[in-house]
Amino acid sequence: MEKFFIVTEGNELRKDYLGYKTNSKLINYMAKKFCNMQLIMAEEYCAYTEQFYIVPTEEDFIKFDKVLCKEVNDGLRPFKITSKVNKAWIKLLKNEGLIVTNKPYVSFYFDSCCGKHNTRIFDVEGIVYLSMSMDYDFETPKGMIEIKASEFYKVVEDNS
Numbered sequence: 801m802e803k804f805f806i807v808t809e810g811n812e813l814r815k816d817y818l819g820y821k822t823n824s825k826l827i828n829y830m831a832k833k834f835c836n837m838q839l840i841m842a843e844e845y846c847a848y849t850e851q852f853y854i855v856p857t858e859e860d861f862i863k864f865d866k867v868l869c870k871e872v873n874d875g876l877r878p879f880k881i882t883s884k885v886n887k888a889w890i891k892l893l894k895n896e897g898l899i900v901t902n903k904p905y906v907s908f909y910f911d912s913c914c915g916k917h918n919t920r921i922f923d924v925e926g927i928v929y930l931s932m933s934m935d936y937d938f939e940t941p942k943g944m945i946e947i948k949a950s951e952f953y954k955v956v957e958d959n960s
Contacts, residue, residue, distance in 0.1 A: 801934060801935075801937050802932070802949070803931070803933075803938070803946055804930070804949055804952035805940065805944040806927060806930075806945045807921075807928040807943065808944065810942060811942060811943025812909065812943075813906065813909040813921075813928070813930070814928045814943070816904040817903075817921055817923070817928055818923065818928065820903050821923070823898075823899075823900070824901075826896075826898060827847050827900050830892060830896060830898065831852070834852070835854075837888075837892075838885055840854060840864070840885075841856075841859045841860050842855055842857055843855075844876070848900050849900045851881060852879050852886055852889040853872070853876050853877060854877060855874070855875040856875075864879070864885065867886075868880070904921075906932065907919065910941055911939060912939070917932065917933060917935075918931075918932075919931065922959075924955055924959050929952060
């Protein structure tokens with residue numbers, strides 16, 4: 801069964817999701833600033849509060865090979881935790897008073913969600929939309945307004 805919702809201020813998911821998006825923009829800005837400061841040429845990176853990862857370019861391999869760990873996936877390599885580069889990343893975040901937050905796990909905002917399920921969440925002009933699909937019927941959580949599938953897909957189509 802699939803249901804579609806607008807998540808209102810009456811549900812913590814709205815605040816958590818919008819906070820995550822704001823945090824992601826700040827972290828992305830800081831990561832680009834950090835790469836410029838460290839002369840990192842990579843355009844692909846992954847940032848965590850305690851570690852910084854890059855998909856190194858040839859120049860990055862030459863400059864940082866001794867302080868990069870082995871590849872974890874698709875060319876992505878973390879800086880060694882004890883490296884000057886990684887310590888500089890941690891210090892930059894600390895000085896800015898930032899931590900890297902994760903996207904909220906939507907299922908935690910439903911009372912009874914177990915087993916296989918799929919979710920989609922996005923916002924348009926401050927309105928948070930959500931779809932949830934499970935193998936069984938489920939209750940609409942407090943602070944969510946159920947909407948028609950056609951309304952949900954119209955928003956998706958209009959904003960693609």
